[in-house]
Amino acid sequence: MNLKSILLSIFTVLASAEFSWAEINFNRDIKPILSENCYFCHGPDQNKRKAKLRLDNFKDATTAHDGVSAIVPNDPDQSELIYRVFSDDPDEIMPPPDAKLNLTKAQKDTLKKWVKSGAKYEKHWAFINPEKPKPLTERHPIDGFVSKTLKQSQMGSSPQAGLETLIRRVSLDLTGLPPSPKRIKEFVTDNSPEAYDKLVDRLLNSQAYGEKMTWDWLDAARYADSNGYQGDSERTMWPWRDWVIKSFNENLSFDKFTIWQIAGDLLPDSTFEQKLATGFLRNHPINGEGGRINEENRVDYVMDMAETTGTVWLGLTFNCCRCHDHKFDPITQKEYYQMSAYFNQTPIDGGGRSGQQAPNLTVPTEEQIAEIDKTTKEIETISQEIKERQIQVLKEGPKLKDDQAWKILIPSKTNAKTQKLTIQKDQSILASGENPKNDTYTIRANTDIAEIGSLRLEALMDPSMTGGGLARSDSGNFVLTGFEVSITRGGSKEPKPLKFASSEATFEQGAHNISASYDGNSATGWAVHEGRTVDRDHEGVFRLKRKFQQARALPFNSSYVMTHLTSVITSAGSGYQ
Numbered sequence: 001m002n003l004k005s006i007l008l009s010i011f012t013v014l015a016s017a018e019f020s021w022a023e024i025n026f027n028r029d030i031k032p033i034l035s036e037n038c039y040f041c042h043g044p045d046q047n048k049r050k051a052k053l054r055l056d057n058f059k060d061a062t063t064a065h066d067g068v069s070a071i072v073p074n075d076p077d078q079s080e081l082i083y084r085v086f087s088d089d090p091d092e093i094m095p096p097p098d099a100k101l102n103l104t105k106a107q108k109d110t111l112k113k114w115v116k117s118g119a120k121y122e123k124h125w126a127f128i129n130p131e132k133p134k135p136l137t138e139r140h141p142i143d144g145f146v147s148k149t150l151k152q153s154q155m156g157s158s159p160q161a162g163l164e165t166l167i168r169r170v171s172l173d174l175t176g177l178p179p180s181p182k183r184i185k186e187f188v189t190d191n192s193p194e195a196y197d198k199l200v201d202r203l204l205n206s207q208a209y210g211e212k213m214t215w216d217w218l219d220a221a222r223y224a225d226s227n228g229y230q231g232d233s234e235r236t237m238w239p240w241r242d243w244v245i246k247s248f249n250e251n252l253s254f255d256k257f258t259i260w261q262i263a264g265d266l267l268p269d270s271t272f273e274q275k276l277a278t279g280f281l282r283n284h285p286i287n288g289e290g291g292r293i294n295e296e297n298r299v300d301y302v303m304d305m306a307e308t309t310g311t312v313w314l315g316l317t318f319n320c321c322r323c324h325d326h327k328f329d330p331i332t333q334k335e336y337y338q339m340s341a342y343f344n345q346t347p348i349d350g351g352g353r354s355g356q357q358a359p360n361l362t363v364p365t366e367e368q369i370a371e372i373d374k375t376t377k378e379i380e381t382i383s384q385e386i387k388e389r390q391i392q393v394l395k396e397g398p399k400l401k402d403d404q405a406w407k408i409l410i411p412s413k414t415n416a417k418t419q420k421l422t423i424q425k426d427q428s429i430l431a432s433g434e435n436p437k438n439d440t441y442t443i444r445a446n447t448d449i450a451e452i453g454s455l456r457l458e459a460l461m462d463p464s465m466t467g468g469g470l471a472r473s474d475s476g477n478f479v480l481t482g483f484e485v486s487i488t489r490g491g492s493k494e495p496k497p498l499k500f501a502s503s504e505a506t507f508e509q510g511a512h513n514i515s516a517s518y519d520g521n522s523a524t525g526w527a528v529h530e531g532r533t534v535d536r537d538h539e540g541v542f543r544l545k546r547k548f549q550q551a552r553a554l555p556f557n558s559s560y561v562m563t564h565l566t567s568v569i570t571s572a573g574s575g576y577q
Contacts, residue, residue, distance in 0.1 A: 126315025210249035228285030240279030298350030469534035476534035481525035
């Protein structure tokens, strides 16, 4: 069932094929009489029931007690109910005089006629499935039912309305707004057989249609943009209202309209729209009184949710049965708390006075939603690329991008506090001799690179290291705890330190990031252990905060403070690789 067909369904219930003013209808004609005058003592509430007599269902009403039945179908003369309501004896008449209730002659006659016709009962109207009646005429179905009802009620029909009146009526009915002079002229001058259909379609497709249909729903859902107590402070509920308007205009199916508002957040992978729909349940008043207990508020809010849901979707009044079995609707007190138990699981704690009290939802604008969707897709694309890269790294091991701009620095002087440093043929530097826990290497080189933007440090495997790895530690691993670089300009004796902006490495061992090698903390550093004996070369790239430019060759100094570093080679590049 779609929202646009709700009105038609209502007409279907009221205008069923058997509908007739001449016939007695239990829900329309009898139940109001019994409910108002009899159910308080003879209704669903067993705690208030008198004489063990129950009149709200056929079985109990027709069961004999001491040989007497309140209702004997088709025989009002043998029905105690009819005898009592027509009695003049104050000791026998029903309702009793102290009830201060009096049936009119028309009501008594209606009851008698109902019993004579068989005393047919019906379920509560909300429990009866609507059935689409058969058309009574070849004209519009509604016209047939209206004509029949007018005839049975001995009422005449009004003259056919003029076109100006017709467009005004349908415009107010569907949009709540009168038609503009331009629209009136268009309709009046449209002589096509489809003129009225086109008018209705245009109104149904207008934004104002959803706004008009929303009025009744907002009333039923107790919508407000304020708390409803004391100072009545503001709260933001209008995004939910706008969602309701959108739902009517987009003809959202009624089952989704129902499920989303009651449990949209519980759906698998619930969407933002489904979560927003649950604002229906947060329309309850919020009590900001200073002396209120949080749990007292919370219970009130839970009851409000249960009672509003019962009224709106079940067509039942739930308020009475929170304290006792309902006297007029077929609900017990136990059933009330079974219903409220569902809402008793919500995360509302009853605390706070603000209308924005959690749980709440951040609602973006349409533009922000579009931007979020765009960014989300970009993130998904990048995440997929990262995933593919991770698979590649696990298979092949990561490699830094090869860059032809790199130029190996030729060491002119090397020094270590403890170990012996030897320059190899490939300009790498190999450590040997004593194997201390920590050592500091100082390397000096001249370079003719005019512009330096990055430095690359390579750690190379060597047969003289543990397991042919990178160092003489037990695992063949090293820790670079300090890396400093300075350049002495031509004509200057004071070296100029270079500052790093960022860095990257082929691998970083846990928290031993490469950036820790130049953070000024000797307790941290870069390491490359991958959970196994070191079995490959590694390298790190250090990007300068500013490119260093020099027109002539200049001395280049670097200093390393490290644990068990082995063969290294340093190169410099002109760009920020």
